[in-house]
Amino acid sequence: MNDVDDVNDVKGTDEAVIWSGQWVADRLGVGLEGDARLPELLGLALRRNPKRAHLLVSNVLGKHVPASPAAVYEAGAGLGRRVRALLGDADAARAVVLGYAETATGLGHAVADGLGLAPYLHSTRRAVPGVASVGGFEEEHSHATSHLLLPEDPAFFTGDGPLVLVDDEFSTGRTVLNTIAALHARFPRERYVVVALVDMRSDADRARLAEFAERLGARVELVALATGTVSLPEGVLELGRVLVARHEGEAPAPPRTPGGPGGLPPGKREGAGLGPVSRRDGERPPSTSPAVPTRVGLRWPAGLPDGGRHGFTPAHRARLEAALPGMAARIGEALPQGARRVLVLGTEELMYAPLRLARALENADAFEEVRFSTTTRSPVLPVDDPGYAIRSRLTFPAHDAPTDGPGDRYAYNVAGDGAGAGFDAVVAVVDSTADTPALHAPGGLLDRLAGHTRHVLLAVIPSYVPRRQVPPMPLPDPLRGPAFSSYEPEDVGWLLRDLSDMRLEAPTEEREEAIQSGGAHYAESLPVEYQPSEHYQALYRSALDASARRIALAVGTVTETVLAERSPRPVLVSLARAGTPVGVLMRRWARHAHGLDVPHYAVSIVRGKGIDPNALRWLAEHHDPADVVFVDGWTGKGAITRELAVTLEDFPGFDPRLAVLADPGHCVTTYGTRDDFLVPSACLNSTVSGLISRTVLRDDLVGPDDYHGAKFYRELAGADVSRAFVDTVAARFADPGLHDDVTRAAKELAAADRTPTWAGWAAVERISEEYGIHDVNLVKPGVGETTRVLLRRVPWKVLAARGAGADLDHVRLLAEQRGVPVEEVDGLPYSCVGLIHPRYTRCATGADGKAATVR
Template sequence: MTAPWTGGWVTSRLDLALTGGTSEVGLTLPQLVGLAVRRNPRRAHLLVSTVLGKHVPTDPRLVYGSALLLGRLVADALQPGHAGPGEKAGAFVGAALRGEPGAAAGLRDLLTAHRRPIGAVVVGYAETATALGHGVADGMGEAVYLHSTRRPVAEVTPYGGFEEEHSHATSHLLLPVPAGLLESQGPLVLVDDELSTGKTVRNTLRALHAVRARSHYVVAALTDLRDEADRTAMRDLELELGARVDVVALVTGGVGLPPDVLEAGQDLVARVEREMAETPRANGRPPGGARRVPLGWPAGVPDGGRHGFLPEHREQLEKALPAMASRLEAALPDGARRVLVLGFEELMYAPLRLAEALADLLEDTDVRYSTTTRSPVLAVDDPAYAIRSRLVFPAHDDPADGPGERYAYNVDQGFDAVVVVVDEAGDTPGLERGLVRRISGLGTEVLVAVVPS
């Protein structure tokens, strides 16, 4: 029996409608997104990606392969005329989403084989696109990578900042180390998980162009949902900057919204939360235990792109991943058949690559990947809704904007073990009292792995 589309619950209640578009790789918008309702007065809905691994536990090879595929589209925009994997890769994505064995690994392997070295500067947006942008940079081989961050560092002077108006937490910083990292030669690539209006991207391009002008920019996203007015605004920006701006995406399309969608969304959240308990579903399992696993992270390799990630770091990490996956495998409980590797807000790339290596090592184990988030979303236990359950816990990294709630979605899915991957800033007593205790309360064994910052 075919599973229902995970956007049907929302479209039937808020009168939203996905509109069709185009795809260079033969995919459709409903394949790549489900829908949920935000607990955020600025925006009613959340597009929940099926290939990002943020809110939905996903095969890490599908997540990484999709990022590499987007990187291939970027490479084609920078150096047109090369034959690429195209719809063959898209067919692998579709097969992996249907759960066909070997499809996710096949996608990743196909894109790895088609990797084309191109020098560029790639910038990803926090928190959702930090690993996506990193995968795009990986697909280009010789690219320098940096992602924006909401975590200021006293010793590092910000290169720039921008505002993401619809986001739940809006302050972003670029903190390159060394400071001249973004002065590297070559075109600049901006990566986000979705383009809704493109306003954030346009603001970023203006700010970065004012500091270091370039002749060519590429904007990349999994989904491009801009309307014609937004596309015109991007063309106007090209004239303003005197630079070429290409936009690439796995799928283009749109979301039709009724005029009262913000009020209707908040009313729906209030009504559902009155009707539904906030606690996870009872599963009858006794609480699990919690242990720590030393990763053996390679010295000198950054934990991600918060301050910059260079091609030589990529090479070192690739060599070290099999040994780190073996350490995780040795620590898993006997007989574990479903394992989740759970990243931590902006720290998405390191846990993704660890999950990918673990999935390759454990051929008979269902290894999934997702991360915690700041974004508050309504959970509804319905197969036609993308966010089935949520864990709520306090922030555990002493955030600059003060304490607050954090969330892990769809974790209550019968995992035998959850590997929680955090950086040193997130490894506090609050981690054990909050997130770890909530997960172990599901009857799941918890392994904690810390990546040095």
């Protein structure tokens, strides 16, 4: 009996014979070609995605479709046994296994079990203080892009035995091949085995793997349950968009109360379609009080990892095996009498432990049916039809902030089928990091589950905290001018590593292609520094003359707000480098108006990576974190505001509220103005920011005890206006009436409702869809961000508010120089918006949407 037969045997023969991909196949003409078993393993669904209209939905993964725990576990373990047979006992004993978050964390673990005594690690999106990353990779077109490799044992990858990489499906192979290439550069080995439930590559993708292995000088083999391809008719993307839009516009079904009066008529069910967003996918409104689940004390073994985030050894597996019967018995005792159908629901990366608990519960034979699935961050269209893989969708806010910050999460096929059959009880399994107030709040996961089952149980597994691997090295003191930067040494201390001798610049187009294709993170290289023409420099000087007093007013207002509301003796920490001129000016205002000598440092923050943890460690060692005020130049859509808030959750004591000169995105509560006006320092690059480059974060340059890096462009000293900029603005502090204007503006702010509305984020999402970009990272709102696009990226077009005046003169000049059209539009909430050219996204990613690279 082969592994697929094992799976089918566990599933039984009493399930519906309708293929759960028929609905999509009939409407889009999409089909599966290859092994006859593919329809047993896969269904089809739709999602809003510019690259691929359809989604392959596995019936044996335990992610979107509740499935028999035995079938899910056997799918992975059977693949592991096949890998062991392929490798032979000697190589199998030396192998290590790597699974991909979030989908394949449980699958990879089961593969490791089937392989034998193989240690296991899965990638993660959750940064853990004190655990150094040995690498990571980007999925630029995933719903959460950044993956880290955080083994507790830094030597996890250092052996020469085979590396087994496990993903749920192998569509083009870009993610896996890029992972192998980068790991091979640091931890070379002779043999790699790629494992997937299904291999859906094209002939060209297969040829690419063969060429890749030859260039690498290593064996790269593949093991899968089934092989085939997806046939796509011409125009399928447009057909899919129309179909998704049509079903997203359907009215939501009326609410139902499980088992109570006023329920849905037969064949209708809450959450079966995507209705207006105000009703959250057609679900009932959240209750006015939070759901109160029954907590189950598992008695999880002390010190046993909750999964493979930091590594899971054969010894860990033995401890888990011994404890599983007792933990399953405690769940069984907590379940109500008469419960026949039970769902064990894991959460995102936490798949393996809930799967094993569900399998042990299934083995007890106390229930008619036990099923297993997990929540996910991936949005998929639900359609209540037996020939469609995703019958229902529950939407709830994220409750696991350290993974990826705020946002919606989903649980699929939990609400039962169209005939009304659902689960009598749901056991939600989370780790302690995710046991947050948001989990229990109205509208949270537990509350959503309570709307679809009579009984909700909650089992919490302690989040494993690895031992600190290496005592932290002493951190160097900040860099200061004139050795590093052209500012006065007292104006700012740079918590950065000096990379001035490194060649890090790349041509703009080449860099853009690498970023958008997933071949590189934007912080791994530097753009070539733009050298402005005399005409452009004249525009800059004119803009500075015209706006110096306005900037001085905003500087005074935000500084007075900080002194009144945050700390009487703040420690200013600017986000390098756009925030640094603002930090210098705020320091000078505090000295001018109050005689205060305020410390000011500059640190690095990188989208998708967070703020420099070593810089935070230095600040905590030398200052009270409660006094630290993070400073930036302006807000756009608020991505950095969110990044800062998420990062600081792991660093207690620091206040995550960002102070900015201008907040056109309505993202913060501490600002000088919310007008989208030209801050002249946005017109230039290093020559207005102390001759410092953008910050750089790359594993081969920045070690675990290093600050993020940057370059000092000493050679540009002749064009430097950094001191002239701050001197010009600071000179206006003494203007007649300015102090009175600052006092008035600060009082008005203190009395105003400054609650962030995130209007900028909403506008960016709308623009992204209207212009067919479908990636908010390619939409840069506001005059400052638009200028950056024109200076450092590959711009597509500029949207300008109709009638915008001299504030956009330099934008129009840059656009003309680069041949970029400027389109005047009505109703723009910013003075302008820059759109990055999406052509690289279209040409450089494969059908699986997983173009990625290991850092």
